[in-house]
Amino acid sequence: MDLSCFKAYDLRGRVPEQLNPELAERIGRAYxxxxxxxRVIVGYDIRLSSPAIAExxxxxxxxxxxxxxxxxxxxxxxxxxxxxxxxxxxxxxVTASHNPKDHNGMKLVASESRPISxxxxxxxxxxxxxxxxEDAAERGKVQSLAVMADYVAHLLGYIDTSSLAPMKIVVNAxxxxxxxxxxxxxASLPFEFIKVHHQPDGAFPNGVPNPILEDNxxxxxxxxxAHGAAMGIAWDGDYDRCFFFDENGRFIEGYYIxxxxxxxxxxxxxxxxxxxxxxxxxxxxxxxxxxxGEAIExxxxxxxxxxxxxDEDAVYGGEMSAHHYFRDFAYCDSGMIPWLLVAExxxxxxxxxSSLIDARIEAYPASGEINRTIDNPPAVxxxxxxxxxxDALSVSHVDGLSVEFDRWRFNLRMSNTEPVVRLNVEARAxxxxxxxxxxxxxxxMERLNGEIGQA
Numbered sequence: 001m002d003l004s005c006f007k008a009y010d011l012r013g014r015v016p017e018q019l020n021p022e023l024a025e026r027i028g029r030a031y032x033x034x035x036x037x038x039r040v041i042v043g044y045d046i047r048l049s050s051p052a053i054a055e056x057x058x059x060x061x062x063x064x065x066x067x068x069x070x071x072x073x074x075x076x077x078x079x080x081x082x083x084x085x086x087x088x089x090x091x092x093x094v095t096a097s098h099n100p101k102d103h104n105g106m107k108l109v110a111s112e113s114r115p116i117s118x119x120x121x122x123x124x125x126x127x128x129x130x131x132x133x134e135d136a137a138e139r140g141k142v143q144s145l146a147v148m149a150d151y152v153a154h155l156l157g158y159i160d161t162s163s164l165a166p167m168k169i170v171v172n173a174x175x176x177x178x179x180x181x182x183x184x185x186x187a188s189l190p191f192e193f194i195k196v197h198h199q200p201d202g203a204f205p206n207g208v209p210n211p212i213l214e215d216n217x218x219x220x221x222x223x224x225x226a227h228g229a230a231m232g233i234a235w236d237g238d239y240d241r242c243f244f245f246d247e248n249g250r251f252i253e254g255y256y257i258x259x260x261x262x263x264x265x266x267x268x269x270x271x272x273x274x275x276x277x278x279x280x281x282x283x284x285x286x287x288x289x290x291x292x293g294e295a296i297e298x299x300x301x302x303x304x305x306x307x308x309x310x311d312e313d314a315v316y317g318g319e320m321s322a323h324h325y326f327r328d329f330a331y332c333d334s335g336m337i338p339w340l341l342v343a344e345x346x347x348x349x350x351x352x353x354s355s356l357i358d359a360r361i362e363a364y365p366a367s368g369e370i371n372r373t374i375d376n377p378p379a380v381x382x383x384x385x386x387x388x389x390x391d392a393l394s395v396s397h398v399d400g401l402s403v404e405f406d407r408w409r410f411n412l413r414m415s416n417t418e419p420v421v422r423l424n425v426e427a428r429a430x431x432x433x434x435x436x437x438x439x440x441x442x443x444x445m446e447r448l449n450g451e452i453g454q455a
Contacts, residue, residue: 006126012105015049021056028060030128041091043071043079048202054094065136069145076238080113084330095238098210113330117303159344168229172196172220174209176237211243221249241322242335246353255280258318259287265316266291275317278399279424283364299399366426367438377414
C-alpha cells in the first residue's frame, strides 16, 4: 500500500496513484481508531476529485463509529472554525491547496482545531491505515451542517463595520473557493468587489491558484489598475492564505503584511503577544513594540506557530508566507480575517495601502525569499556560519541560521522537502547595503557549494 501521501503536516499526493477513495476510507477508519473522535467535521475544496474522496473518507469515519457533520464545499478555515465553534472532536478538510490539479490531500485537526501533524498523531494514523479494520458495533451517522452564516458573523466580529466606507476592491479567488465567502460577505460590507476568476472550477481554467508564483499575479494587478481599486486580494485554492496588491497593482511581500496586521490588531487589543517566524524580523519587532505588544519568535511552520500561540496566549501570529493566525480563531490561520483588517485600516486612516507599506519597506528593505539548489545544504550553512558568525552581534538557530549585525541581518535555512536553501536578507534603511549583502551571500554560497562538492 502506497502511503507516500503522508507528509509532515498533512496528506498530499497524486490522484489516484497516491490518494484515492479506497485509501481515503481507510484513513477515516484509522483517524477514529487513533484519536477516539466521535463527532467529526468533514469539508472539501473545489478540486474535481474532492467530492469522491470526501465521500469515501466519510464512509470510513462512519464505519468506525463516528458521527460526521458534512459542511460541504468550502475552505480549510471553515473546517477549523466549525470544529472549534461547535465543540467537535475533530475535523478533516479534503484539499491539496495550491498543488497541481491532479493532486489532492487532507488536513487533519483534533478537538479545538489543534493540528494533527507527524509528531501529534499523523504518523500513528499512517501506521494504522496499513492494518486490518472491523466495523464498530454502532455505526456513526452523517448529517449536513450549514456553517456559512455563523462563519461570516464570526469574520465580521473582527472589524468595526460602522467605520467602513465605500471602496473598490479586486478579489481573485483563482477559481477556488474564496469567491463563495466574498459573495456571502458582500451584503454586510460597503465595498464594490471587482471579481476576477471568481467562479469555483476544479478544472482551474486559469491555472492552479497560487499567487506566490509571479506568473499568477498579473490578472489581479491589471484589474486593480484598470478599475482604480484601493487594493487587490488573491487567494490560494483553499483560501487559508491571502496575498495583497496595493492601489498601483504592486504585489506586497508577506513580511510587511505581518507587521501591518500586528500593528492593527494590537491597536484593537491594547497590547498582547505576537508570534512571528525568524526569517525576517526587524519590521515586525519595531511595529509590535511601538503598539505596546511583545514579539515572540517561533520556528517556521503552522504546527509550531499554533502551539507557540497557545503556550503564550498570543493574540496574533504571522509568517511571511502569507499565513496569519488569530487567537479568537482557535489559534488557526485564516485567509479572510487579514484582508478585512487591512480594509478597515484603509477606511479608518484614510491612507492608501502603498503609503502604509512604503514607509516600512524604506525602513527595513528586504530581499524576499531566494531559493538556491545546493548539493550539501548542512555543510554550506555551517561554512556560512563560520564565515559570518565571528563578527556578528548574535547568532541564532531557532530555525536554520540567523545572523545579526548592527545594520543588516540574514536567515539561511534548509527546505524540509528539497535540496535547496532559502535566504532572506534585510537591512536598516539602506537598500544598497541589503542588495550588496544579498549578492555577497549568494556568491559565497555558490563558491562554498563548489568547494564542498569537490572535497
